[in-house]
Amino acid sequence: MDDIKENSIHHMTVKICEELNKSPHYNKLFEDIQKLVITPSVKAEDFKNSLLKAMQDNGLEAQLKNTIYRFVKSKKKEVNSYDAFFRKCQIHWDKRIHKSLNSMCNELGINLAKPRITSDKEEISNKWTELSNYEVNIQKYRPVYAPKDFLEVLLNLKGPPDEKCTEGNSGWQFSQIPLKVKNLGDLRSFYSELSRGEHILTATNSLIMTSSFALFEEERISLGEKVLSKNYAPIAQEFLKKGCPRCLRAKMWTLLLGSDVRDYELKYFQMLKDHVLQYDLMIDKLIIKDITLTASNDDQYFVFEDVLFQVMLCFSRDSEVLKNLPSQPSFMQVVVKGKTGASENNTTTIVFPPSGVIPFHGFSMYAAPFCYIYDNPVDLYFSFRAFYLRYWHRLHRVCGNSQGIVSLCLQFEKLLQCFDPLLWNHFKKYNIPPLRLVIKWIMRAFSGHLPPEQLLSLWDLVLAYDSLEIVSLLAVAILIFRRDNLMKVSTLQNIEAVLADLSSIAVVPLLQMALMKDV
Incomplete structure (x- = not known):
């Protein structure tokens, strides 16, 4: 041994x-x-x-x-006996996305990729720090897919062969998927600090400026500075379990994610920018359209749209993203013909997109909250990229990982049935799958739905426990919190209206109540 x-x-x-x-x-x-x-x-x-x-x-x-x-x-890699099944499903979904992209290109009479003309290159270069003023016609472009479209794909998974599976649920719930997820007891044990109701520094208690809070915040800042002086990531991870002061969040996240910017990162970001200037990708319009429809229309994020244009356009060019994804997505190769650089008739083959990631409606909201943490676009970029590679990629890809979207959806359903069978049956009676109500929350980890400070407290916990399961738990907790009003309505439209505004949600207290609740 x-x-x-x-x-x-x-x-x-x-x-x-x-x-x-x-x-x-x-x-x-x-x-x-x-x-x-x-x-x-x-x-x-x-x-x-x-x-x-x-x-x-x-x-x-x-x-x-x-x-x-x-x-x-x-x-770290989880071995799942159903990995081959889920991989096959994801490849099929990738092909559908690629077909949709090609159809849009044919419809609009454009190329997936082409060299930028000199005037366009100069305009983007001159407006790099104010790309919201870059004029491009995006009216005819449409998102390739939205969370509700991806949910249809997930709900139609037949599930790998398993004699224990429940038949006849496909299209309504996830019980046909034979994955193991944490139950309430497991979650209470895993999130022990939350389930014990320990004092946690959050944006909620900062609103109540009592002397005890001021003292607690001062203690957390002092302890946090000591943690940062040790420069040891596992200690920083433990520190985050009790909440992170705003003034230390950027340094804590950078330490945990290993996203500090040095000479190499500065040069790499410049290389990505140069690629944006050199090639006009069809996906650029999808990114601009997505930011315009989401962050630019959000009272909390519209001031950051210029930074988001920089970050997301560079992200689309980042081949390191494709290399570092646990299971590489399918991708297309595009032959680019025309004048590039010094060559008049250069022909280049590039991966489309170089990052391998086709954005869905709301994708840019993965990066938007980082604008509240980092002032510098380069610092923001590398922390966002590290977060994406560790967590966010699992939220829009079909996989059997315990942190993947399939497991999180299954966990949400099982927790809701456990917490409130009557509310579950209420949804079932009116044939309203609860996942239709929360898929946009789960897929975006609540970005754009919760106020920024509440959202960052939630993402602190994602980092602290190195788990996305907190997202499913919060989705259930919100439904339970709005239970009385939900039980009074019976149509999808009215139920969505009850859940439309999450501005009053206090994340940590709600999670603590859910974990401490007797079921």
Whole structure:
């Protein structure tokens, strides 16, 4: 048994070393360690121990540990016996999306990709910091799909063959999907700080400026600064469980996500910008249309539309996104003909889109809340990208992962039945699938639905517990909270009206009530 354990540790160590070698920051880390080795603090007669001590004193040990921590977070893989089934479903869905894109291009008489003409390139370059003034006709463009369309795909999953499956529910609920999800007892144990009703710093209690709150906030800021001085991601993750002061959120998230910006990131972002200037992608209009329909029309986010244009256009060009997704989506390859750079008749084949991600209606809202945390577009970009690669990609792709949209929908249904069978039966009586009411919340992790401060408190918890299951739990808690009004109405339109405004929702107290509630 010890031999097996040793081999496993050795295999993991080799894997981590290989990944470190590929990291863009490896050379800088190696150079820093080399410089440390020649200092008097590293002694030849006790090389190993003195080097480790010197690395610890100079912060390199924490840097290395954080790299390993993030590697484990990003590479952890759940093995599911139904992975092949879900992968097949996602490939089928990708083909439908690609067909829709091609149909739109044929309908509008445009190309998926082409080199930008000089005047267009110059206009975008000149208006880069105010892209809301960039004039482009997006009237005829339409979102490829919306959350309700994706829900239809999910509800029509027949489910892999399993004799335990319930038959006849397809099209209304998810019980035909044989995935294991946490029950209420599991969630209470997992979210122990919430279920114990511990004092958590939130935007809600900050509105009540009592002396006790001021003292608690001061304590949290002081503790948070100590955590940041340690520069160790696992400690930052624990810190977030009790809430994060606004003034420290940017640094905490950057530490946890490993999204700090150095020379490499600055050059990489410039490269993405250059790609935006060089190629006119059909997806650019979809992104502009999406931001125009969502963030630009939102009282909380319209002031950030220029930054969002920069971030989302660069994201569409980021091939690292495609490389780092756990299961790469299907993608198209497009031949681009025409004048590019110095060549008059250059022919280039590019992946469309380079990121592999086709945005749905509301996709840009994954990035919008980061505008409240980061002032610099480059800092914002790399934290958003890290968040997407760790969490958000699972919310609009068919997969069997416990953090994926299928599992979250199934968990929502089971929790609602557990919490309130009468409300569940009320929906069933009038043939209104509860998921139709909450899919837009779950797919966007409530972005654009909750006030920004409440939303950021929710996303603090996503990071703190490294889990998206809190999203399903909150969706159930909101329905229970609005139960009395929901029981009085019997049409989809009226039920949606009851749930339309979430501006009064206090996230943490509501989650605590749900986890502490007797069922």
